[in-house]
Amino acid sequence: MKTTFTKIALSASIAVALVSPNAQAQEPIWDGNTVVLQSEKLNDNVFAVYPTNAAELGKKGGAAATSGGFIVGDKGVLMIETMLNQRLNKQAQDLIAAQTKKPIIYAVNTSAHGDHSYGNMYLPKGVKIIQHANTSAYIGAHFKADTDFMLQNFGKGRGIEQIKPTPADILVGTNSTVTIDLGNKKVDIMDFGFAQTGGDLMVWDAADKVMWTGNAIITNKPALPWLLDGHLIETLETFKKIYAFLPADARIVPGHGVVMGREDIKWHIDYLTTIKTQVADAIAQGLTLEQTVEKVKMPEYRGYVLFDWVHPKLNVPAAYKDLTKPAVK
Numbered sequence: 001m002k003t004t005f006t007k008i009a010l011s012a013s014i015a016v017a018l019v020s021p022n023a024q025a026q027e028p029i030w031d032g033n034t035v036v037l038q039s040e041k042l043n044d045n046v047f048a049v050y051p052t053n054a055a056e057l058g059k060k061g062g063a064a065a066t067s068g069g070f071i072v073g074d075k076g077v078l079m080i081e082t083m084l085n086q087r088l089n090k091q092a093q094d095l096i097a098a099q100t101k102k103p104i105i106y107a108v109n110t111s112a113h114g115d116h117s118y119g120n121m122y123l124p125k126g127v128k129i130i131q132h133a134n135t136s137a138y139i140g141a142h143f144k145a146d147t148d149f150m151l152q153n154f155g156k157g158r159g160i161e162q163i164k165p166t167p168a169d170i171l172v173g174t175n176s177t178v179t180i181d182l183g184n185k186k187v188d189i190m191d192f193g194f195a196q197t198g199g200d201l202m203v204w205d206a207a208d209k210v211m212w213t214g215n216a217i218i219t220n221k222p223a224l225p226w227l228l229d230g231h232l233i234e235t236l237e238t239f240k241k242i243y244a245f246l247p248a249d250a251r252i253v254p255g256h257g258v259v260m261g262r263e264d265i266k267w268h269i270d271y272l273t274t275i276k277t278q279v280a281d282a283i284a285q286g287l288t289l290e291q292t293v294e295k296v297k298m299p300e301y302r303g304y305v306l307f308d309w310v311h312p313k314l315n316v317p318a319a320y321k322d323l324t325k326p327a328v329k
């Protein structure tokens with residue numbers, strides 16, 4: 001636990017110290033005051049929730065707001081992601097109310113990121129919040145730094161100033177699964193390993209073959225993973241594990257886009273595999289980090305609007321750090 005905590009504490013400082021995409025610009029990555037959410041029925045009682053412009057933005061490599069969803073069981077509703085602010089949390093709750101009179105009884109935050117968890121404080125009383133144990137520890141120790149980072153990237157006056165942390169009721173540990181019984185339906189809340197923050201949960205509805213991945217999978221091609229906290233190699237292994245776990249006809253609700261298929265994960269796996277190979281070559285040639293960033297340009301992945309941030313500033317350095325780290329056995 002101590003090790004994990006230290007690692008997470010370190011991650012937070014890295015995230016805040018990074019030159020984030022909009023550090024200079026005042027424009028948010030997306031605007032929590034204007035985003036409109038909609039739901040899509042995936043099966044009886046199973047819904048994805050995503051922004052109305054997510055399909056269009058995703059196709060052109062733009063950045064859409066948070067996706068989530070909900071599953072309605074006999075006992076009540078499990079909500080996935082509580083969104084950035086009161087406005088978006090209310091929209092997500094209203095989309096649930098439009099489908100069922102049953103109460104929300106569980107809410108899952110797939111990570112500590114504010115756009116997935118800040119809405120916790122606006123949930124009805126009695127809703128049980130589910131988080132990864134590392135997410136809970138991170139929020140407990142770094143909430144101020146986290147909201148500062150979010151304000152920088154999502155702007156003032158978007159409801160972030162008002163947010164107070166809401167403690168989780170159910171924690172999922174590393175390499176663990178917690179199964180939630182909704183009466184007629186069981187939902188697995190799973191840790192597959194480090195996927196972006198070290199506190200990453202996947203929500204798996206086995207009966208309907210639907211998985212919510214949170215930010216680990218941002219969205220379809222041409223979007224790319226954001227390795228805000230490093231760990232390219234572990235992330236790649238986690239993606240491969242998820243791919244191997246999913247049945248061929250599984251549907252995926254990513255962190256910031258419309259519903260995808262299992263094969264769509266390959267784009268992300270291929271991207272990370274290519275970085276890993278090219279950075280290993282650069283290291284073998286004795287290049288420094290700066291020289292490696294200069295060399296490993298991978299222009300075939302430039303279609304993503306945030307490429308110039310996530311690729312040279314996050315993902316290549318993460319690979320370089322991982323591959324130059326002394327082996328621990």
Ligand SMILES: [Zn+2]
Nearest residue numbers: 113115215255
């Ligand atoms: Zn997100």
